[in-house]
Amino acid sequence: MIPVIDIFAGPGGLGEGFSALGNGGVPAFKIRLSLEKDSNAHSTLRLRAFYRQFQKTDVPDDYYKVLRRELDVAELYTRYPSQAQAANDEAVQFTLGEETWTEAEGLIEKALNGATKWLLIGGPPCQAYSLIGRSRNKGKEEYKAQDDARHFLYREYLRILGRFRPSVFVMENVKGLLSSKPEGSLIFDTILNDLKAPVEALAESQTPLAAPTVGYRLFSLVEDDAKGKRTYVVKAELHGIPQARHRVIIIGIRDDLGAFVPDRLSVTDSVPVKDVIFGLPRLRSGISRSEDSSEAWLQLIKSSVNRRWFQTAKGMGPNMEQQLSSAISQMTKPQNDRGAEFIPHPPSVSYKPEWFLDERILGVCNHASRAHIEKDLYRYFYAACYAKAQKTSPVLRDFPKDLIPNHGNVLTAIEEGNLFEDRFRVQLSTKPATTVTSHIAKDGHYYIHPDPTQCRSLTVREAARLQTFPDNYLFTGPRTAQYTQVGNAVPPLLANQIAAIVLKLFQDLG
Incomplete structure (x- = not known):
C-alpha cells in the first residue's frame, strides 16, 4: 500500500476517496497520518480511522451500534484498544x-x-x-x-x-x-x-x-x-x-x-439531486419561537391558503396555482417526524448504491431537520413550489411582497441583482446541487429541500450525500459542527x- x-x-473527504480505492483486492493507499486542528472534525476523522483498521467484512457490530446511538464512542475504543490506538496514531488533532x-x-x-x-x-x-x-x-x-x-x-x-x-x-x-x-x-x-x-x-x-x-x-x-x-x-x-x-x-x-x-x-x-437524496426518509421542519409539533407544523403550512401571500403567489408564474394547491393537498405528517441522529428506517439511493449504502447500519445517521421561524417556513414552501413549477429557484424579486424579508440590504439586492439576491435557494431535484459550503452551518436558506411537502432545509445526511460521503460515515459533534465539516470537505x-x-x-x- x-x-x-x-x-x-x-x-x-480526500483521504476517504484514496482509502476506498482497491488494487487487486486490497487498498491501494494507506493513510499513515491525518492532521486536523478542529476538535469536531478530528473526532469524525478519528472514528473513520478506526473503521479503516478493519477489512469491510470484518468491521465489528459495535461500530454500527455507535452509528445507531446504542454505544458510546469511548466504549467502542475501550473494547478495541489496539485498533483505537492505531486510529489515534493516524488521526492527530494538530495545528500546522x-x-x-x-x-x-x-x-x-x-x-x-x-x-x-x-x-x-x-x-x-x-x-x-x-x-x-x-x-x-x-x-x-x-x-x-x-x-x-x-x-x-x-x-x-x-x-x-x-x-x-x-x-x-x-x-x-x-x-x-x-x-x-x-x-x-x-x-x-x-x-x-x-x-x-x-x-x-x-x-x-x-x-x-x-x-x-x-x-x-x-x-x-x-x-x-x-x-x-x-x-x-x-x-x-x-x-x-x-x-x-x-x-x-x-x-x-x-x-x-x-x-x-x-x-x-x-x-x-x-447526476441530479433527486438521485442521491430522494431515497432518504421524509421529514418535516421544526418550528422555532412557538409550539413545535407535527400537528402544529401541518396546520401552519395548510393555513397558507388563508394568507395574502398565497393568493398573490398563485399569479407569480405559469402553473403556480396548480403547484401550490397540489402541494397543500399532499401535506401529511411524516412518519419519522423531524428525524434524529439515527432513524431505524432503511434508506435507498438510485445512484451508485454500492458506494453509498451499508445495510448493516439498519437505518440513517445524521438525518435530523432544523427549526425555522414561521415566516421562513412560508418562504421555503413557496420557493419549493416555485422551483417545481418554473424549473428554477426564485430570486428575491420572484417572491410575493409579503414574503420578502424586511432587511436593509434586501432592496439593494433586488435592484442590483447582487450576490445575495438568491438568499432563498432551492436545490433543484433535476440538476446537480449548487456548492455545499460551510455556510450551510449558519442557516438553511441556500439549501432548501426540493420537495415542498417537507418544507425545510437539507439535513446533514442529505448534504453529506451531495458531497458523496458513504452513509456509514458518521459526522460527530454538535449539528452545526457537522454541517461545517460536510461543507468544508x-x-x-x-x-x-x-x-x-x-x-x-x-x-x-x-
Whole structure:
C-alpha cells in the first residue's frame, strides 16, 4: 500500500476517496497520518480511522451500534484498544504552523517510517481565498489581507515538500484562490512557482530542507480551456458528483522521477439531486419561537391558503396555482417526524448504491431537520413550489411582497441583482446541487429541500450525500459542527477518481 500523509484533513473527504480505492483486492493507499486542528472534525476523522483498521467484512457490530446511538464512542475504543490506538496514531488533532513545525516534523517522520515513495494530500483552509469570505472581509475596516495568516498556510505544504520530498502531491483549494491578491498581486502565481521549487521558496526559513534540492512538475486533472490555456479548476458536476462544486486541484510529481504525465478525469453525465437524496426518509421542519409539533407544523403550512401571500403567489408564474394547491393537498405528517441522529428506517439511493449504502447500519445517521421561524417556513414552501413549477429557484424579486424579508440590504439586492439576491435557494431535484459550503452551518436558506411537502432545509445526511460521503460515515459533534465539516470537505467520490489517476502514476514510477 502507498503511504499517504493528509494535512488540513477536515473530516477526511480526500483521504476517504484514496482509502476506498482497491488494487487487486486490497487498498491501494494507506493513510499513515491525518492532521486536523478542529476538535469536531478530528473526532469524525478519528472514528473513520478506526473503521479503516478493519477489512469491510470484518468491521465489528459495535461500530454500527455507535452509528445507531446504542454505544458510546469511548466504549467502542475501550473494547478495541489496539485498533483505537492505531486510529489515534493516524488521526492527530494538530495545528500546522511555523511554531509547531518541529513537532509536525516528528509526527511525519514517525508515520513514514523510512518510506521513500509516498503521497502528500490536503488543502489549506480556504476561507481567506473564497469569494464570499473576501466579500465579508471587505466590510471590516481593520481587515488587511496581507496580515491574514490563512493566506499563507500553503507554506506548510512547502515545508513538507522541501523537507520530506514526497513522490507525488495533490493540493486542493477554492476557485477564489485564482483571483486572490493579499499583497497586491495574484497569490496563485506565487503558489505555483513555490510548489515548483519549494526549497528555493523556503530559503529564508529555518526549516531543514532535503538534499539534493527538490522540484516538482505541476499538472491539471482537466483539459485546457477554450483558449488552450491550462486550467486547474475541476468542475465536480462533470465527473459524477451531484453538485456544482468548482475547486482548484493541482497534482505535483517530483521532477527527478521521470517524464510521467497523469491522466485526466473522465467526463460523465450529470447526476441530479433527486438521485442521491430522494431515497432518504421524509421529514418535516421544526418550528422555532412557538409550539413545535407535527400537528402544529401541518396546520401552519395548510393555513397558507388563508394568507395574502398565497393568493398573490398563485399569479407569480405559469402553473403556480396548480403547484401550490397540489402541494397543500399532499401535506401529511411524516412518519419519522423531524428525524434524529439515527432513524431505524432503511434508506435507498438510485445512484451508485454500492458506494453509498451499508445495510448493516439498519437505518440513517445524521438525518435530523432544523427549526425555522414561521415566516421562513412560508418562504421555503413557496420557493419549493416555485422551483417545481418554473424549473428554477426564485430570486428575491420572484417572491410575493409579503414574503420578502424586511432587511436593509434586501432592496439593494433586488435592484442590483447582487450576490445575495438568491438568499432563498432551492436545490433543484433535476440538476446537480449548487456548492455545499460551510455556510450551510449558519442557516438553511441556500439549501432548501426540493420537495415542498417537507418544507425545510437539507439535513446533514442529505448534504453529506451531495458531497458523496458513504452513509456509514458518521459526522460527530454538535449539528452545526457537522454541517461545517460536510461543507468544508472534498467529495470522496471525486477523490476516489483522483486516487485512481495517482495510483497509475505510482505504478508507472515502479
